[in-house]
Amino acid sequence: MNTIVKCLVWDLDDTLWDGVVLEGDARAPRPEARRALRLLDERGVVHAVASRGEPAPALAHLAVHGVEEMFCATQIGWEAKSLAVRRIAESLNIGLDAVAFIDNDPVERAEVASALPQVRCYAAEDVADLPDLAEFSPAVVTRDARERRQRYRAETRRRTSEQSFAGSNAEFLLGLGLVMTVRRAREADLDRAHELTVRTHQLNTTGRTFDIGQLRELSADATHEVLIATLRDRFGEYGAIGLAVTEVRGADSVLLLMLMSCRVMSRGVGGALLAHLVERASARGQRCVAEFVPTEVNRVMLVTLRFAGFVVLEQGPERVLLGHDGRTVAPHTAHVLVRSADAPTPPGDLIGGLLRRAAEFPDRCALISGGETLTYRELVDRTAALAGRLVGAGVRPGDVVLCLLRQDVWTVVAMLAALRAGAAWCLVEPGRAGAQVRALVDDLTCTAVVFDEHAPPTSHGKVEALLAPVSARPALVPLGESSPAGPLPGPLPASAPAYVITTSGSTGAPKAVVASRGNLAAMISGRDYPCEDGALVTLSTCPLTADAALLFGPWALTRGGTVVVPTHRELPDAAAVGALVAGSRVSHLVATPSYYRLLLPILAEAAATPTVVALAGETLSSSLAARHRELLPATVLMNEYGPTEATVTCVRHVVTDTARVPIGRPLPGNTARVLGPELTVTADGDIGELYVGGDQITMGYAARPGQTATRFVADPFAGEPGARMYRTGDLARLTTAGDIDYLGRADGQVQIRGARVERHAVEAVLETHPGVAHAVTVVRTGRDEIDDLVAFIVPAAGTAPPGRRELARHCAERLLPLEVPSRFVPIDTIPIAAAGKLDTAALLARADDPPLPGPSRADWTPGQREIAELWSAALEHDDFDLDDSFFEIGGNSHRVVVLHLLLEQHRPGAVRVGQLFDLRTIRDQTDALAACAAVPAEPLVPVSTRAFEL
Template identity: 55%
Template structure:
């Protein structure tokens, strides 16, 4: 049995009389040989690069390649009149690969002999052998990874980098700093192991610690709790490098032993080996382990030993060519400024990721909710104390704990304390419907609730734990929690009116955090989420922020929906990263211009982003990054993202799948839809949740086996969203397959709203349609058929009825009464198109008497009527109780400002919520204006004619 030959990394081609018959420079128009085309494409799929070393004129040769559509297959093209051996050497150097991995094919035996004599490491082949090359063992990698198909793209990006470097006016260090390098280190998945093994056989030995593993070894190690197989991906402003690093570590007692680390030779000039090592050292230290390393000396890898020594490792013992190195804890290498290292969060390491920054920045403010704050030390102590009280109350991994608190610092720390106890938080504010709460407590098997002070309105079977109660001894927190254990529960509307409970696992949450790669170099990051804790969107920047030592800001209950309060909170904390829904961001944007110098990135999610919001953002915050993120709760917050750099002409794309996720646009037969063709969007990957609590049939209906991955047991989630994937791979959202819509960031099923309306004794049938008003905010119109011999109930009555079973965002904005819900003739289905057209029409106001109202009150009533779409209100009704919301408050303020400038500030409208109060304030402001005018001392100029 002979040894396997060294694999070929690059095949260098002669062109004339090799790729085709004839000489292009002599005006021949030869067609490429079919055998050459076949070998080019087969080897390219295997990740083997192609290059050209040929005689002739460069422009003529590349033009001919381009005409036949194969220019892009070549990662380097050298055409001229020099020696072929010189060209082959230059190609190997430009690609950063060893000559012993290069092959050369040419029809001319003299040219082959010249290359073989000058470069004996290069294997040479005659043109007659082209058809058989794909079958030769040196051209058949032992493993062929998915990444292999992109290797040519990686080298093309490298050519662009080299061009940029040659044109760069500054120093080499300045150029490195300009690349915006990001190194992402993560645990290898089953799909990564082929690439991990490929790195061990393809990487030049000077970049490795010397140990090797075969594919079976790596698979076995990745399944062992003692070992970690880590891979590192690299990208910069020119594009992706792909997976370029590998590390294998073992936990041995109190040591973390680095058994293997290597970096691809493609990135030797990028200076990422040192940061990679420093990350591994810090990872071990954070876990309370001593970093050690084993090194196997080879003739070529001395440079790696030097790298280890510079990183702080010292030789502790030697055994022949094997060295044992120990890291010196006093050695603190300075951070590398030109590369940002992003680590993976695992389910097992979730508490460490979220609370571990206490060891680095204990006195930095960690969390802010309204006017209250905690440092990282205080957050650590508070959540640990609550976790112990919960464990003492019987909470165990896998259980669900109700956090029955309004949006506040207490609610936030309660949720994190529940997670620290190994359980799952479920936040429900005290004004939650009692009937819905009871149903969900039963469905979730919830037995414990966290409260602050006396509890009221809770189901009797719940044991309560007071946030501020004394700690009952030192109950031990769980040492390990299964990665499949739930981390939190989020409820979404259901078709029966009872919310569905989505179970999000610890592994899902960890994967979501890992997928975040927001830039936070320079200064201390501050995140601001203008969102409710009831919706998981707040985790988008908040959870990531905790893992990088950021200060993380949220509004309290008093500030929610109050644009003035939210902008004041943002101005106070000056965030670097902000998350919001598009509707809320539209309102916040004018008040954020004072943050131009600090606000680095805005991430929007929860609704489709109108192009007008992008345009306004670019106008007011031109230097701030803008990301459109997409993802249902069933895929853990967001899993698709698009970096919006320009104002789009059409819909704002939702982008491409984030790291660890997959997005498929499929036809009804679950086949990939053709580019630019609508299909249904399915999501796969590590963020897809286990399913719905106590709803196995519903879970089975939308969580399906994923046929597009080799992972056993992998599933994908059917979103019900219509999407189009462009030829560039970017996805656009094109609405819903069913009736589910997003209203102010909350997912609402229209059928659920209809079900609640139809429980009203006067409503026989209801149809709910979403529509975008003049402010682009999505609202609901309910078309109702009343029961026989019944008068239509007033709007206030229907609003009050809906409030008992629906979240505020699901309450219809308008109510229309029709004799029958229209049916489409062709399909015999409900004619939603007709209803949508009616929803956009101005409502016909019912005549109403305003006898006894002042003139100002009647003017206000006319404004209210236009905004609310109905007349069913009295002088003493609260605007928010009869159909108003925070967005309409802003529109109300604009209307009042146009009629009575300066009379009422927008923030006061949350307190001056009635017509009576607003009229009194307007009249008082007018009287003050008159007195100020009468008291003003005339000046001579005032009497000039």
């Protein structure tokens, strides 16, 4: 019998308290009972309830006296106590020999003892003595033990959620957000490691055990690793649930012991730990070998090993030796994100994954661009050759390689080659301002520049001249030449830089964000997009200079998929990209919402459409989401959010309801919190600033320690020393459903005449007009220094743009007056900037284009036409009629002052500014001026800027 009790089951009436709840005379819990509850809880003994009565009153009495949280399971009813105790043991996954029962009634104790002889029974009058008994006093109390109650209660919430979940078990597991952290055991972990070997049913284990002294010796030995695995999900921590002991024997990494706690067997995490151990060995150039010791109950572990690709090498009655085949990946592990800061290469490592897939599928298509196709073998060979040249040119681990290339196959090769050389890549399009390139090279301590000397404007001489003023001249590595090659480095730590991407700051000065290999690996391993092996084909409409382009590509290369890269000539042409998507049978597409607006109608006409579309980089409007559902109802639409400083995206929402599209919830390995002043957590529905944390938070800004310290702040919620979170500067709120709503920038809200306007809501309304294909809005500061909303309209195919009056009326019927755009400008297409986002600068440059024309004035009187000229100057458009109200066609309190100044030039003193709030139409104002016979008319002064000198 187990000498240590893991669960104490309590009767309530006349045991935990004096009296009976249903008779109304139950008192507060007895002091000695409270003491026993607290002391045993601190030792890791969990409490449960098996009591006769009605559940609701009993639970209410527990809550009133503040002890409800002490119990991990309750069975309250009228059945036999032994049945209740058995159910509790099963629900908590605790053996009956580790369960105790306390009750005031000797008959109840006898019934339990007879039906369940393994369960120890105690009388209620002995409750004060329980903490002094040996079976309630473990020799060592680990942190996991102290937190056992919280973890069991979290498990109860998981089970409740699982029971109400409508999907499959696999879908439920995917939604748990399971994160396993694997690391070398420290001295403080060894007690828990030993506890795992003795306090488990030993079902999910390779069979060997080690006592605490042996574990301590092995953890200090350089040829052994003692690894501990902890687990958490969106409900909370599971604690330490796994243990592995490995030994280096020549070229083999021998798994002496691997076990998983029985309480997580239903979570399918054993395969994930096993896959990590195989990758850990592979990163060191070793084969993973497992020693399996058969017992009466651990056959499940042998099955797990065989499904994970372990084949029998030797077999005997007392030991089976198995070796991994080097190809097979443990199945059903995509729902678990594995973290390991001390692994030779981080889980999800791009280069490690690429090399494994190349060994597994050497002739499978890996990369397509510009009509050229590379298999996995060819891609690995090209990257190795270029990486060797980089090493030969002086590139060392931790350096940066500047890739001065236009987007094509060689761009991807150069990026991967930099990684294989131990460096980070920084991709820059040729033609960027020379001063910016030189500043970047100086900031990054760049040691080599890769360029294509046959592609203008990057000839050898021009690149030399470009970099001549740089303080430390980098080596020049032209793609089309040969040069001495050096040996490729071994595995690099997760902290080594992987890539650098420039991003414009709020001041417009570019900043270089440095992401580590661990950041990139965490982003890759945290992806769980639906896909079929052999049918995964990805394409990004974002250029490779933007981090959104990394959303699918690296992940696909570690999964054996194909990456389609539009060339720099194809990328700006939505029709060309649409043809590429259809022709390559792209399954996973990445785009910004602005670009996707142009691409969606093209995709809808294609014979083959993507399985998944992920939109990122801008706010996804409900109108675009609804349009997607209408045209591509079978394609999964994902709204992804994440600043460059958090490695591409870290929050995601699968769009099902298009009424409002949140950015969703943090991806595995990430956190996202809406915080108020002093980093206080906001209540649901309250607006705060969004902070993101976790494994994807990048290293910071190159050569900008001050800005790095300002934006990357300590994470007080992580519970890990050195953890940081990034202050996004974005406003957000948490919905009652647990999703995050993005509400715009905290440092630049759109204000229209003192009121906040949601631009995308206006665009959505405009796009419901049958004559409008696309609409975008920008805020423009007019000559009078007042911000106005300008709408740019792409008319529906084959139609003329609707008139301004029609569009304004359409908006006025659906929006508040302040939300109606003051100006409508027709355009042929929505301009897209180099990064694939909306080109706001191009739109602002066209804000003064001729607006939509107004009605004819042929039958107006000369006086009415003169007043109309003044209205046109004040409103900055001509679309109004004689009886239109000034305040319903773009006028406001400021513009009425401008109109008054213009009228003063025409008829000084004729009307007061206050009268114009009543004289709202041209007809009214003309009649009022005509009635003012005492003031002689003067010739109309040409409208000029002096009228606006207020």
